Amino acid sequence: MIRSVVVRAAKGRVSEDAAVFLAYRETKRLSPVASRLDGTFDGAAAALLASGTFRGERGETRTVSLKRGRRFVHAVLVGLGARAQSNAENVADALGFAGRALQSLRVDTAAIVVDEAIAKEAAISIALFAHAATKGFILATHDPTVSKTSSSIRRLAILSDLPTRTISAPVRRAHTACDLIGRVRDWVNEPANLMGPARLADACRKLCAEFEVGCRVWNRADIERARMGAVLAVASGSREEPRFVVAHYNLEKKSLPLVCLVGKGVTFDSGGISIKPWEKMHEMKGDMAGGAAVVAAIAAAASLELPIRVVALVPCVENMPGGAALRPGDVLTTCSGKTIEVLTTDAEGRLILADAVAYARAHYRPDVIVDVATLTGGVVVALGTRVAGMLGTSETHLDAMRSAGERAGEPVWALPLDEHYFAMVKGEISDYKNYAGRNASPITGGAMIGAFAESTPWVHIDIAGTAWNEGVGPSYQTRGATGYGVDLLLRFLEIVAESR
Ligand code: BES
Ligand code: ZN
Ligand code: MN
Numbered sequence: 001m002i003r004s005v006v007v008r009a010a011k012g013r014v015s016e017d018a019a020v021f022l023a024y025r026e027t028k029r030l031s032p033v034a035s036r037l038d039g040t041f042d043g044a045a046a047a048l049l050a051s052g053t054f055r056g057e058r059g060e061t062r063t064v065s066l067k068r069g070r071r072f073v074h075a076v077l078v079g080l081g082a083r084a085q086s087n088a089e090n091v092a093d094a095l096g097f098a099g100r101a102l103q104s105l106r107v108d109t110a111a112i113v114v115d116e117a118i119a120k121e122a123a124i125s126i127a128l129f130a131h132a133a134t135k136g137f138i139l140a141t142h143d144p145t146v147s148k149t150s151s152s153i154r155r156l157a158i159l160s161d162l163p164t165r166t167i168s169a170p171v172r173r174a175h176t177a178c179d180l181i182g183r184v185r186d187w188v189n190e191p192a193n194l195m196g197p198a199r200l201a202d203a204c205r206k207l208c209a210e211f212e213v214g215c216r217v218w219n220r221a222d223i224e225r226a227r228m229g230a231v232l233a234v235a236s237g238s239r240e241e242p243r244f245v246v247a248h249y250n251l252e253k254k255s256l257p258l259v260c261l262v263g264k265g266v267t268f269d270s271g272g273i274s275i276k277p278w279e280k281m282h283e284m285k286g287d288m289a290g291g292a293a294v295v296a297a298i299a300a301a302a303s304l305e306l307p308i309r310v311v312a313l314v315p316c317v318e319n320m321p322g323g324a325a326l327r328p329g330d331v332l333t334t335c336s337g338k339t340i341e342v343l344t345t346d347a348e349g350r351l352i353l354a355d356a357v358a359y360a361r362a363h364y365r366p367d368v369i370v371d372v373a374t375l376t377g378g379v380v381v382a383l384g385t386r387v388a389g390m391l392g393t394s395e396t397h398l399d400a401m402r403s404a405g406e407r408a409g410e411p412v413w414a415l416p417l418d419e420h421y422f423a424m425v426k427g428e429i430s431d432y433k434n435y436a437g438r439n440a441s442p443i444t445g446g447a448m449i450g451a452f453a454e455s456t457p458w459v460h461i462d463i464a465g466t467a468w469n470e471g472v473g474p475s476y477q478t479r480g481a482t483g484y485g486v487d488l489l490l491r492f493l494e495i496v497a498e499s500r
Contacts (some may be wrong), residue, residue, distance in 0.1 A: 001182040002138050002156050005175040007168045010115060010159040014040040017107040018074035018097045019159070020137070021045040022118050024083045025056035026329040031117035033161045040068055041075035048077045057081060058090055059097040059475055062106070076101055086122040089409040089474070091129055092136030096475030099140030102153060111157040112137060119162065123131035128233045131170035132409075134158065138178040139476035139483075144189055176303045177490055181483030183207065187292045188467065190480030192268035192285040196236070197316035200267050200288055201243035204314060208247050211299035218244035228355040229333040230340060231315045237272050237325025238318035244356075245314040247295060249302045253416060257367045257500050258309040259493060261298065262358040264349045264373035265291030269359045272345030273321045275329060286481060287349070289467035290372035291316065293485030300490045301376035311364055315352040319345070331430045335359055336452060341427050343435035349375045350434055350448045358452040368397050368457040371449055372485050372490070373464075380439035380465035385473070387411045388466045390485065391446040394457030400499070401459055404491035409474075410484055412461060421447045461485065 010033050019041070021034055030038055030046050038045045046066035048054050058081030065074045080086050080100045095112065102110050113434060114133055119126040134156070143150045158171055187195060187203055197204070201217045208215035220241045223231055228244070235242035245265070266287035270276060276284070291314035298312040313427055314376055326332070330342045332351065336358035340351060353371055360369050379389040388405075390412040392398045405412040424436040425448040432451060436444040446460040466484040469477040 001179055002141060005138070005158070005171060006155070007101045007160060007164050007171050008160045009164070010037055010113065010161045013105065014111055014159070016109040016111040016157055017067050017071070017112060018076060018102050019111045020076045020078055021113050022080055023049055023054070023056045024080045024086065024121060026083050027056055029410065031115050033115040033117065034113050035315045037113055037159060038075065041073065043086055055079065058094045061097045061101050063101060073103060074102070074107065083121050084123060086124065086130040088124055088407070091122065091132035092409060092476055093474040095133045095136030096140035098135040099241055100475060103141045103150065106151055107153060107154045109157070110153050111159050113160050114160045114162070114167065116162050126166055127170040130132035130158065130167040131174045134171050134174035134478045135178055136256045139181060140177065140478070142182050142185055142478050142489050144185065144478040144480050146191070156266050159485070160324070168448070171243045173304060176300055177487050181375050181486045184289070184292040184296045184483040184486055185478065185481040187414065188289045189285045190285070192318065196240040196267050196318055197243045198240065200265055200291065200316045202243050204247065207295060207299055211302045213298055213302045214248040214251070216246045218246065220321045226359065227333070227335045228359070229335070230351040230355045231317060233326040233330065233332045234351050235317040237322040238320035239322065240318045242394040243316040245295065245312070245316060247298050247312040249298050249310040251309055251311065252275045253309055256307055256309045257496055258364060259310070259363055259496055260366040260369045261294035261310060261312045261489060262356045262360055262369060262371040263291035263294035263314045264288065264353060264354060264375065265314040266316050266349060266352070267316065269348065270321060272319050272348060273325050274344040274346040275321055278347060283468060285466055287374050289374050289481065290463060290485065293372050293489060296486045297489035297493065300486065301493050305498070306493055306497045310364065310493065311360065313360055314358045317352055334452070336362065338432065338452070339427070339430035341430040341433045343433055345348045347434040347445065349373050350445050352448045354452045357449055361453055361456045366456065368394065368459065369453050370459045370461065371488070372461045372489070374467050376442045376445050376464055378463040382442060383465055384415055385465045385470065387467070389442045389462035390414045390459065391417045391443060391450065392459035393417070393450060393453070395458050397459050400449055400495045401492055404495055406486050408491045410466070410488040412488070415443050417443060417447060422451060425451065460486065
C-alpha cells in the first residue's frame, strides 16, 4: 500500500517518476496547468492527445517513457470517458487503470494531475473527484499475493491548481479508507491455516492499537462467562478456540450517537457436520470479511476523528466438523436466554451473530446496530457480486445506508422484511430455528439475526457476493478480497454523525 500521499501545488516540474494526465472523450487539449507540467516529459501527453489515436474512453491508457540520465520517467495519459458520466465510480475506475499501469512499471513515486479544468467538468464536486481519483489509483496498486513480492509505489502526489484546502481533506480521507481497505483485503485473502480465530482477533487488536481505538479480546473463558452458547457451539467442532473482539471509539462521549457494528468472523466455514461440497470450499477462508470490515471501519472513524461513538464486535470462530462439533438437531441457548434449534450447521453465521447482536443490544443500548456478514449464497444468486443485500427495521437508517452505498461506490439493495419473514424462523421446539428452507434465504437468515436486536433499530448487510472479486469488478479491485464494506460503513458513520 502507498505510504505517503501528499497534495501539492501544480508548479514547476514534476519530480516524481511518473505523472498521470487525464482527458475526457471531449477533451481536445491539455489545460495550461497540465501542459506546463507535461513540459517535464517534453510535451508527451499533449502530443498523444493531439495525435488523434487517443479517444479518451474510460480507462484507455497510454504511456510514454523517457530516459533521464540513468533512470526513466513516464507520462501517462488516461481517459475518463464521457464528461456527462464522470461520476465518482467512473473516475475511480479510470484511475484504477493508471494505478495498474504504474504498478507494473515499478515506479517508486507517482503524481496525478487533478487540475481545476478537469475537475470542474465532472458530474461531481471537485472534492468528490479528488477523492475518487485518489481511491481508484491507490486501491489498484494493492498487491493481493500472500508473499507481497511486487515492489510498491512509495509516494503519491496529487498535483493541483485548486486551493489545497478544498482537496486535502478528501484526499486524506481516501488515503485513510484505502489503507484500511488494503488491510481488510490482506486479512480476507490470508489462508485459514495462517488466520484462525486467535490470529484474526490479534490482528484486530493490533489495528486498534495503531489507530488508538480501545480493544479487548475475550478468550473462551470470557465467552463462557458471557453465556454466548451459540458462539461456543459453532467453535466446538474446531481445534481453534473462539475469540470475541470488543472495540470502542469515543465511548465516554455520552452525548454523541452510538452505533454498534457487528461483523461475522468465521475464519473458515467448512459447513461443519452439514459439510459443504469441495468445489468452492477454499473460498470460505474469506468468511470473516464482515468482521474485518467493521474493525477497519472503527479504525477509520477514529483516524478521521468523526464525532460519533462506535462499538465494533466480532465473534471469531472456525466452523469445522470435529468430534465435539455441534450437530443438526442441537438446541443452543444464546446470551439473551433465547434458544435456537440447529437444522444445519452450515447456517453458522446467524448463530454467532445472534449472540453478538443480543450482547450489543443488552450491553450498550445503541441508537442502531449494523451487522455485516458473508451470510448467504442466496444473496449472490439474487444480486451478484457488485451489490450487497440489505435488510432492516429502521427506515431512516436504511435510507442512510443506501446513500452511504451510493457515495462509497459500494451499493446496497434493500430486500423486503415484514412479520411474515420473522414468522418463518420461529422454532417448533425452541424460540428460533436456523434454517427456514431455500425460499428467501437471505431474508430469513437476516431476520433470525434481527430478532435478537428486538426493538433496537437494526440494519443487516449481506456481503457474500461483494466481498470477493472473481475478475468482473472495477479496475481498482484486485483479484480475491475486495475490502467491500469499509468505505460503506465509514460513509454511514459520517451520515449518522452529521445528522445528530
Ligand atoms: N458463509 C456461507 C455463505 C457464503 C456463500 C458466503 C457463498 C460466501 C459465498 C454461509 O455460512 C452459508 O453456508 N450459508 C448457507 C446457509 C444455508 C445452509 C441456510 C447458504 O447460503 O447456502
Ligand atoms: Zn459462513
Ligand atoms: Mn456456512
